[in-house]
Amino acid sequence: xxxxxxxxxxxxxxxxxxxxxxxxxxxxxxxxxxxxxxxxxxxxxxxxxxxxxxxxxxxxxxxxxxxxxxxxxxxxxxxxxxxxxxxxxxxxxxxxxxxxxxxxxxxxxxxxxxxxxxxxxxxxxxxxxxxxxxxxxxxxxxxxxxxxxxxxxxxxxxxxxxxxxxxxxxxxxxxxxxxxxxxxxxxxxxxxxxxxxxxxxxxxxxxxxxxxxxxxxxxxxxxxxxxxxxxxxxxxxxxxxxxxxxxxxxxxxxxxxxxxxxxxxxxxxxxxxxxxxxxxxxxxxxxxxxxxxxxxxxxxxxxxxxxxxxxxxxxxxxxxxxxxxxxxxxxxxxxxxxxxxxxxxxxxxxxxx
Amino acid sequence: xxxxxxxxxxxxxxxxxxxxxxxxxxxxxxxxxxxxxxxxxxxxxxxxxxxxxxxxxxxxxxxxxxxxxxxxxxxxxxxxxxxxxxxxxxxxxxxxxxxxxxxxxxxxxxxxxxxxxxxxxxxxxxxxxxxxxxxxxxxxxxxxxxxxxxxxxxxxxxxxxxxxxxxxxxxxxxxxxxxxxxxxxxxxxxxxxxxxxxxxxxxxxxxxxxxxxxxxxxxxxxxxxxxxxxxxxxxxxxxxxxxxxxxxxxxxxxxxxxxxxxxxxxxxxxxxxxxxxxxxxxxxxxxxxxxxxxxxxxxxxxxxxxxxxxxxxxxxxxxxxxxxxxxx
Numbered sequence: 001x002x003x004x005x006x007x008x009x010x011x012x013x014x015x016x017x018x019x020x021x022x023x024x025x026x027x028x029x030x031x032x033x034x035x036x037x038x039x040x041x042x043x044x045x046x047x048x049x050x051x052x053x054x055x056x057x058x059x060x061x062x063x064x065x066x067x068x069x070x071x072x073x074x075x076x077x078x079x080x081x082x083x084x085x086x087x088x089x090x091x092x093x094x095x096x097x098x099x100x101x102x103x104x105x106x107x108x109x110x111x112x113x114x115x116x117x118x119x120x121x122x123x124x125x126x127x128x129x130x131x132x133x134x135x136x137x138x139x140x141x142x143x144x145x146x147x148x149x150x151x152x153x154x155x156x157x158x159x160x161x162x163x164x165x166x167x168x169x170x171x172x173x174x175x176x177x178x179x180x181x182x183x184x185x186x187x188x189x190x191x192x193x194x195x196x197x198x199x200x201x202x203x204x205x206x207x208x209x210x211x212x213x214x215x216x217x218x219x220x221x222x223x224x225x226x227x228x229x230x231x232x233x234x235x236x237x238x239x240x241x242x243x244x245x246x247x248x249x250x251x252x253x254x255x256x257x258x259x260x261x262x263x264x265x266x267x268x269x270x271x272x273x274x275x276x277x278x279x280x281x282x283x284x285x286x287x288x289x290x291x292x293x294x295x296x297x298x299x300x301x302x303x304x305x306x307x308x309x310x311x312x313x314x315x316x317x318x319x320x321x322x323x324x325x326x327x328x329x330x331x332x333x334x335x336x337x338x339x340x341x342x343x344x345x346x347x348x349x350x351x352x353x
Numbered sequence: 354x355x356x357x358x359x360x361x362x363x364x365x366x367x368x369x370x371x372x373x374x375x376x377x378x379x380x381x382x383x384x385x386x387x388x389x390x391x392x393x394x395x396x397x398x399x400x401x402x403x404x405x406x407x408x409x410x411x412x413x414x415x416x417x418x419x420x421x422x423x424x425x426x427x428x429x430x431x432x433x434x435x436x437x438x439x440x441x442x443x444x445x446x447x448x449x450x451x452x453x454x455x456x457x458x459x460x461x462x463x464x465x466x467x468x469x470x471x472x473x474x475x476x477x478x479x480x481x482x483x484x485x486x487x488x489x490x491x492x493x494x495x496x497x498x499x500x501x502x503x504x505x506x507x508x509x510x511x512x513x514x515x516x517x518x519x520x521x522x523x524x525x526x527x528x529x530x531x532x533x534x535x536x537x538x539x540x541x542x543x544x545x546x547x548x549x550x551x552x553x554x555x556x557x558x559x560x561x562x563x564x565x566x567x568x569x570x571x572x573x574x575x576x577x578x579x580x581x582x583x584x585x586x587x588x589x590x591x592x593x594x595x596x597x598x599x600x601x602x603x604x605x606x607x608x609x610x611x612x613x614x615x616x617x618x619x620x621x622x623x624x625x626x627x628x629x630x631x632x633x634x635x636x637x638x639x640x641x642x643x644x645x646x647x648x649x650x651x652x653x654x655x656x657x658x659x660x661x662x663x664x665x666x667x668x669x670x671x672x673x674x675x676x677x678x679x680x681x
């Protein structure tokens with residue numbers, strides 16, 4: 001009961017934030033187009049237009065909807081973030097009942113504590129995208145988790161390059177609006193654009209030069225063949241470098257969180273919005289995985305998504321990680337690492353993680 | 354007040370270990386210094402010479418709330434060091450949650466040198482607040498074998514992840530070559546166990562551990578640990594598939610080819626893993642092998658790690674049997 005009260009207070013504060021944010025956007029939009037395109041202006045005696053109307057011309061609002069859309073082709077549907085493995089381990093190893101209601105909070109908490117600080121940091125300083133990507137690559141210590149993060153990160157970068165970045169006029173800093181961005185914000189967005197361009201170039205060079213080393217690690221990790229052949233294949237490859245250190249890791253990997261933070265900054269989303277749709281995206285992917293794993297149907301799925309619990313959890317996690325430095329990000333649900341890592345040893349699977 | 358140990362001073366327990374390669378080709382102790390509450394002991398007449406053995410101890414067998422230990426370790430070119438403990442590192446309760454007990458270890462491993470750190474687990478008592486940071490900086494072809502594990506507390510007293518907070522971070526860095534490259538972070542493994550729930554819908558720390566009594570991380574890097582790392586990856590790939598069924602008849606199973614010693618060992622280990630509900634995974638992360646495990650209790654974890662390291666044999670081969678005393 002009292003959890004509901006807390007949830008409402010969280011949702012209130014989120015709404016307040018959103019309202020404040022939209023009002024700020026309104027002021028910016030109005031400053032840009034003082035006398036133009038306001039057929040309803042005669043209806044309001046003062047200068048303040050209702051926020052909804054302003055949002056019609058707000059590029060960031062448009063991109064907020066695009067980036068939070070489950071149709072955004074990140075391939076998130078292929079990943080269950082340990083849900084499938086959790087189900088198998090509870091049923092077959094622990095012989096315990098399974099429940100999505102107990103997995104969901106753990107998963108949100110774990111995802112927030114390990115990855116949200118990277119999305120926040122990239123939004124605050126998009127120029128540090130490559131550094132953050134490299135740092136996050138060092139923190140994901142399980143093959144399956146790395147695969148999921150990189151696959152979605154690369155997909156997002158692809159969407160950025162092929163779809164978003166080309167729409168010159170609507171993204172601040174890319175086209176006609178260039179130079180009009182007011183002060184620091186425009187500067188940051190241009191930095192973010194430049195960082196994305198540089199990162200994409202870095203990714204192309206690093207993935208071609210280190211393709212041999214990555215292929216070795218993936219063959220070791222994804223193979224279901226007997227261990228002897230895998231080990232010898234890896235050993236045969238390694239003998240070329242003999243008793244020396246392996247090659248240094250690639251300069252860029254394209255993990256989802258830092259790219260998401262940087263892209264949201266460039267299209268004008270606020271830090272709160274970015275954090276919220278980043279975590280909510282994780283919840284949506286989990287719920288959709290649960291539906292496909294047969295845990296419940298579409299109505300229960302929407303009920304879960306609409307619940308005060310999910311809203312409260314997402315807000316609470318954002319507040320918890322708001323000040324967390326990426327150096328302090330870490331796993332707070334250690335069994336999650338085991339479930340996600342051991343997705344490899346499931347006999348039958350429908351997901352990639 | 355109820356602690357039998359003297360109130361710790363605000364001064365940190367500084368410690369320093371320097372190991373170098375002696376002219377006769379064996380590793381020797383060049384410097385060893387420590388301050389309360391840290392205590393370092395190295396046997397004067399070691400039974401083995403493959404590596405220098407140093408015990409990481411503390412006065413009173415544990416760290417009192419608010420104790421701070423800063424240890425710096427320098428393993429010079431070609432030298433080898435094995436660090437062990439004697440019994441669990443006990444973390445006593447803190448008077449208030451803002452009194453943090455801290456251990457920091459900064460390790461420098463020079464070219465072709467090696468460190469083996471296989472301690473007993475950390476045992477945080479109820480109401481303790483602990484933060485541990487271990488940073489390993491490896492020059493070219495340096496090797497590292499690191500075990501970091503933590504228990505649920507004193508089970509005999511009903512403790513079950515009852516501390517306030519436990520934070521453990523391990524970083525492995527590759528040192529840049531010849532002033533051209535920057536130091537590169539290879540792995541940052543960080544575990545945050547916090548009993549403070551950020552939202553009422555979150556399960557308690559105890560529930561979120563899913564009846565695991567000990568969790569651990571084994572981190573392997575460098576030429577001396579290469580075969581051990583491949584061994585873990587190979588054994589992980591060889592784990593029986595979860596949910597697979599054996600459709601052979603009992604006769605067919607009995608008629609199967611006789612098992613090799615390795616297969617026998619594996620079958621026995623898998624039986625132990627099932628019995629102790631030991632879950633583990635291994636991954637190659639940027640040239641390091643990271644093994645994560647969780648088990649019902651300390652002894653299950655200990656016997657599993659010990660069994661893996663003994664079966665493969667390279668830790669004992671490179672560092673001597675004394676390096677394995679905490680995982681036997």
